[in-house]
Amino acid sequence: MAILITGTPGVGKTTIARLLAERTGKKYIDFAEVVKNERLYAAYDPETNSYVVNLDRARSYMEQLLSCEEILDTHLVEALPPDKVSVAIVLRLDPLVLRERLNKRGYPSRKIRENIESEILDAVLISAIENLGEEKVFEVDTTGKTIAEIIEIITQILNKNGKLYKPGRVDWLEKYYFLIGKEGGII
Numbered sequence: 001m002a003i004l005i006t007g008t009p010g011v012g013k014t015t016i017a018r019l020l021a022e023r024t025g026k027k028y029i030d031f032a033e034v035v036k037n038e039r040l041y042a043a044y045d046p047e048t049n050s051y052v053v054n055l056d057r058a059r060s061y062m063e064q065l066l067s068c069e070e071i072l073d074t075h076l077v078e079a080l081p082p083d084k085v086s087v088a089i090v091l092r093l094d095p096l097v098l099r100e101r102l103n104k105r106g107y108p109s110r111k112i113r114e115n116i117e118s119e120i121l122d123a124v125l126i127s128a129i130e131n132l133g134e135e136k137v138f139e140v141d142t143t144g145k146t147i148a149e150i151i152e153i154i155t156q157i158l159n160k161n162g163k164l165y166k167p168g169r170v171d172w173l174e175k176y177y178f179l180i181g182k183e184g185g186i187i
């Protein structure tokens with residue numbers, strides 16, 4: 001069963017998932033790479049350099065691929081077979097910090113806005129709960145935390161010590177509702 005590291009693009013999924021795989025000796029799977037290599041997409045959007053994933057094909061492919069405890073890195077929870085995911089760790093990040101990171105990546109303004117709105121509106125958290133069931137889902141606010149601190153928290157969660165990290169403690173909406181709809185999340 002896979003351990004899923006998920007969250008809005010830019011929150012630190014790949015950084016954390018790769019390190020966690022190294023520390024635990026488990027296999028790291030970058031879902032975006034699998035989608036590209038196995039052509040599990042229905043279309044490609046050159047403007048945002050992103051793929052429109054064929055969810056049914058992706059789900060059945062991952063059903064075959066996932067075996068023991070891989071560390072899986074993706075924001076697209078709905079493309080995964082729920083019975084093959086044991087734990088989902090949703091990384092959260094203050095939208096203003098996220099905006100800086102996505103700016104550094106050179107994302108177009110529209111893509112930055114979409115991702116910031118998605119983080120403010122808990123989109124990935126809700127998708128994880130809806131697709132996997134709340135009992136499998138944990139939420140870690142990574143704002144201001146070092147990579148080592150985040151890995152330590154995830155280790156606690158994996159050691160069945162995650163009650164402090166059940167969903168519901170992060171609320172960006174109250175603080176950042178005014179960012180919704182702004183081009184590129186510009187204040």
Ligand SMILES: Nc1ncnc2c1ncn2[C@@H]1O[C@H](COP(=O)(O)OP(=O)(O)O)[C@@H](O)[C@H]1O
Nearest residue numbers: 008009010011012013014015016101145146147
């Ligand atoms: N805890 C952290 N503290 C500071 N910077 C981080 C942290 N985690 C990730 N980063 C940085 O944030 C950027 C995005 O991280 P990445 O792992 O690529 O995110 P994602 O896979 O969610 O898109 C990278 O430049 C990475 O070095």
